[in-house]
Amino acid sequence: MSRERARQWIIKAMEDMRVMEHEFSFSEEDVVTSAVCFHAQQAVEKFLKAFLVLKGVEFGKTHNLELLLELCKRLDPEFERIEIGNLTQYAIEVRYPDEFYIPTLEEAKEAYEIARKIKDFILEKTGIRI
Numbered sequence: 001m002s003r004e005r006a007r008q009w010i011i012k013a014m015e016d017m018r019v020m021e022h023e024f025s026f027s028e029e030d031v032v033t034s035a036v037c038f039h040a041q042q043a044v045e046k047f048l049k050a051f052l053v054l055k056g057v058e059f060g061k062t063h064n065l066e067l068l069l070e071l072c073k074r075l076d077p078e079f080e081r082i083e084i085g086n087l088t089q090y091a092i093e094v095r096y097p098d099e100f101y102i103p104t105l106e107e108a109k110e111a112y113e114i115a116r117k118i119k120d121f122i123l124e125k126t127g128i129r130i
Helices: 002-023 033-054 065-075 077-081 087-091 105-126
Strands: none
Touching (some): 033 065, 033 087, 065 077, 065 087
16 A cells, blocks of 8 residues: 555656646746746655655654655665755745745756655655656
């Protein structure tokens, strides 16, 4: 069950990756950078949760990537190489006008690159192919 559940987390993370790739198919001035950053955070969250589910680790309801990464590091020291930058802030900050913030195109590209690297890392770690 845990392998199938991990696979489901990865499928959802891959949807976030596709949304980001779709945004980058537009001209630079048309890219919705806040959407890219939000989906980067979401993808990384889901990739990390997939690994944790596969290992049978409970993590509760959280969007905190630092916490999820710390749980992964306890299971596998290779996670020390993972850089998540400031992705956690994109879970909330870019979604609502209360914390009005629009990331730059560079920030969006960096967020996507972080997500892409973590995707490759997690797919290798889990052996799950979608």
